[in-house]
Amino acid sequence: MQGEDERSIGELLAQLSQETAELMRRELRLTEAEMTQKAYRAGKNAGFLVAGGAVAYAGLLATMAGLIMLLGRQRRRPWLSSFLVGLSAAGAGALLALKGLDALKQEGMIPRETVETLEENREWLKDQTDRTR
Numbered sequence: 001m002q003g004e005d006e007r008s009i010g011e012l013l014a015q016l017s018q019e020t021a022e023l024m025r026r027e028l029r030l031t032e033a034e035m036t037q038k039a040y041r042a043g044k045n046a047g048f049l050v051a052g053g054a055v056a057y058a059g060l061l062a063t064m065a066g067l068i069m070l071l072g073r074q075r076r077r078p079w080l081s082s083f084l085v086g087l088s089a090a091g092a093g094a095l096l097a098l099k100g101l102d103a104l105k106q107e108g109m110i111p112r113e114t115v116e117t118l119e120e121n122r123e124w125l126k127d128q129t130d131r132t133r
Contacts, residue, residue: 016128023121027114034111042107049100064089 007015064085071081 016125019128020125023125027118027121030117031111031114034113038107038111060089 067085068078068081071084072078
């Protein structure tokens with residue numbers, strides 16, 4: 001049987017090919033696991049967002065109705081109080097929506113661990129091919 005140092009170039013390339021294929025399979029499994037985890041967290045957080053938004057919306061409607069009634073009594077112009085309260089709510093809603101959109105952009109769906117290990121694997125593969133020359 002041949003020793004480690006006595007293998008032919010063909011045998012070394014075959015081994016390199018097998019190891020590269022196994023490495024790619026492992027990277028795919030890592031990517032799948034990482035993306036599944038990110039999707040799970042995003043779905044869970046989206047559920048909290050929807051539930052919180054529904055409850056907050058009900059509270060906001062009740063508060064707005066009270067403000068409209070209060071301002072309408074003092075100024076005797078219900079249309080103006082409705083306009084002012086609606087404008088304030090629209091502004092606050094726009095700010096909250098922008099904040100939520102920014103937070104979603106920050107999370108990102110790039111599998112960072114996989115990208116890092118792929119870079120490491122590229123370097124390893126480069127070193128392996130340099131050794132066989």
